[in-house]
Amino acid sequence: MAYSDKIRGIYTGTLNEIKEKGIFKQERPIHSAQAADIEVEFPMGSDLKKVINMCANNYLGLSSHPDVIKAAHAGLDSRGYGMSSVRFICGTQDIHKELEAKVTKFLGTEDTILFPSCMDANAGVFEAILTADDVMISDRLVHASIIDGMRLCAALHDTFKHSDMAHLEEKLQLHADKRLKVVITDGVFSMDGDTAKLDEMVALCEKYDAMLFVDESHSSGFIGKTGRGTHEKCGVVGKIDIITTTFGKALGGASGGCVSGRKELVEMCRQKARPYLFSNTIAPVVVSGVNTVLDILSKSTERRDKLEKNTEFWRNGLAEAGFVLKEGDTPIVPVMLFNAKLSQDFSKALYEEGVYAIGFFFPVVPQGQARIRTQVSAGHEIHHLEKALEAFIKVGKKFDILGKTKQEIIAMYGN
Amino acid sequence: MAEMKDIVLQYVINEYLEDEDEVLSYDSPLISGGIVDSFSMVSLKRFLENKYKISIPDDKATPEAFDTVNKICALVNEYIK
Numbered sequence: 001m002a003y004s005d006k007i008r009g010i011y012t013g014t015l016n017e018i019k020e021k022g023i024f025k026q027e028r029p030i031h032s033a034q035a036a037d038i039e040v041e042f043p044m045g046s047d048l049k050k051v052i053n054m055c056a057n058n059y060l061g062l063s064s065h066p067d068v069i070k071a072a073h074a075g076l077d078s079r080g081y082g083m084s085s086v087r088f089i090c091g092t093q094d095i096h097k098e099l100e101a102k103v104t105k106f107l108g109t110e111d112t113i114l115f116p117s118c119m120d121a122n123a124g125v126f127e128a129i130l131t132a133d134d135v136m137i138s139d140r141l142v143h144a145s146i147i148d149g150m151r152l153c154a155a156l157h158d159t160f161k162h163s164d165m166a167h168l169e170e171k172l173q174l175h176a177d178k179r180l181k182v183v184i185t186d187g188v189f190s191m192d193g194d195t196a197k198l199d200e201m202v203a204l205c206e207k208y209d210a211m212l213f214v215d216e217s218h219s220s221g222f223i224g225k226t227g228r229g230t231h232e233k234c235g236v237v238g239k240i241d242i243i244t245t246t247f248g249k250a251l252g253g254a255s256g257g258c259v260s261g262r263k264e265l266v267e268m269c270r271q272k273a274r275p276y277l278f279s280n281t282i283a284p285v286v287v288s289g290v291n292t293v294l295d296i297l298s299k300s301t302e303r304r305d306k307l308e309k310n311t312e313f314w315r316n317g318l319a320e321a322g323f324v325l326k327e328g329d330t331p332i333v334p335v336m337l338f339n340a341k342l343s344q345d346f347s348k349a350l351y352e353e354g355v356y357a358i359g360f361f362f363p364v365v366p367q368g369q370a371r372i373r374t375q376v377s378a379g380h381e382i383h384h385l386e387k388a389l390e391a392f393i394k395v396g397k398k399f400d401i402l403g404k405t406k407q408e409i410i411a412m413y414g415n
Numbered sequence: 416m417a418e419m420k421d422i423v424l425q426y427v428i429n430e431y432l433e434d435e436d437e438v439l440s441y442d443s444p445l446i447s448g449g450i451v452d453s454f455s456m457v458s459l460k461r462f463l464e465n466k467y468k469i470s471i472p473d474d475k476a477t478p479e480a481f482d483t484v485n486k487i488c489a490l491v492n493e494y495i496k
Binding site: 156157158159171174175366 | 433454455457458461462465
């Protein structure tokens with residue numbers, strides 16, 4: 001037997017260490033479709049509980065939208081279940097090309113290439129377009145998938161302090177001798193909910209002859225007046241060289257992602273990006289669903305407008321109740337608790353009150369920055385948010401943190 | 416040498432410290448102390464090369480050689496002509 005007691009012991013020991021540190025992750029099975037109201041089994045084996053979901057990336061409430069489900073059924077019937085191939089062998093259907101064209105138009109770019117996920121897009125894009133003669137300069141809070149992608153690339157990697165434009169400019173000057181420079185940022189930062197200063201970044205990139213890369217996973221579909229993303233909000237549509245985004249959040253929530261941008265860079269990905277070359281094509285059922293999502297969003301801004309109103313209601317309600325929030329205007333609203341254990345206890349108490357929201361702590365967020373990350377959806381009605389707010393206030397009173405400053409909360413619970 | 420130490424120390428403080436109250440000395444462990452990670456060492460090396468017009472071979476730019484301001488300055492001085 002190759003899997004000896006010694007080998008098993010090594011893994012058991014490591015898993016026990018994770019448990020002792022209090023960072024062991026457990027799944028919570030949902031016995032219903034993704035929506036504002038869900039039925040959850042937590043802990044595993046317990047009775048189902050109806051709760052309001054405040055932690056899904058289902059920003060536009062399209063994950064279970066009847067038109068999207070209908071389109072997915074139609075795609076399944078007409079194009080089958082799977083393609084049993086990567087894209088460039090026999091895995092490209094007409095609907096894949098249709099989706100690439102729709103994304104290009106929606107984002108205002110030159111061309112688009114689909115990937116199995118945005119994680120794959122970020123893992124593959126840098127290695128495909130850069131060499132050891134180049135440099136990647138990234139914001140220090142970019143998503144983990146971007147960090148992995150940069151690790152796979154031979155180009156030099158440097159960072160700038162989060163959203164610090166003066167520091168970014170210093171780095172552009174420091175690396176002026178490099179053949180190609182790429183500045184890398186998230187559009188909306190997933191843990192803090194703040195927005196990149198894309199207008200200033202475009203100006204700096206033009207000044208120093210650098211390309212700009214933006215991950216729009218937490219923005220596509222709802223940020224900007226017509227939901228095109230952070231580049232629309234900042235008035236720089238057409239000026240972002242590389243956009244990556246996901247179809248696994250606002251755009252239907254199933255799976256899949258893409259690289260969209262300058263046509264030469266997209267073509268380099270078709271020739272060289274390993275997750276594109278060596279991983280299966282997106283299933284026809286998903287492609288059909290996303291095609292319809294983009295049709296819905298191109299016809300009307302109703303859903304992103306509702307999300308904006310819901311976000312305002314939620315953020316104002318929490319602020320008036322006396323919670324410490326991260327500033328911003330996106331549907332990601334972090335309620336700051338600072339202490340890791342408090343964030344876990346707070347999340348459990350919310351669940352008892354019928355609200356599902358997760359506590360995040362180090363290493364997912366910086367040390368001493370534990371929080372409950374809440375996410376608003378257009379699938380929420382005001383009565384959902386009112387009930388969730390009542391629960392937050394009740395639990396906030398229980399832990400005596402309402403109206404308290406950061407320093408006061410840390411004095412009570414530590415950080 | 417004293418001036419170089421202050422320049423390097425100030426660069427490290429400006430570049431890597433998030434907590435304004437943290438105090439660093441010439442002998443504070445930067446890499447082994449978790450202040451500078453392996454990604455960030457790259458910018459420190461490039462800063463030194465640009466500032467002092469030198470080229471530090473990659474095999475000399477080890478985490479040990481970059482672990483304190485004193486060690487960094489000793490390394491830089493080996494390459495200044």
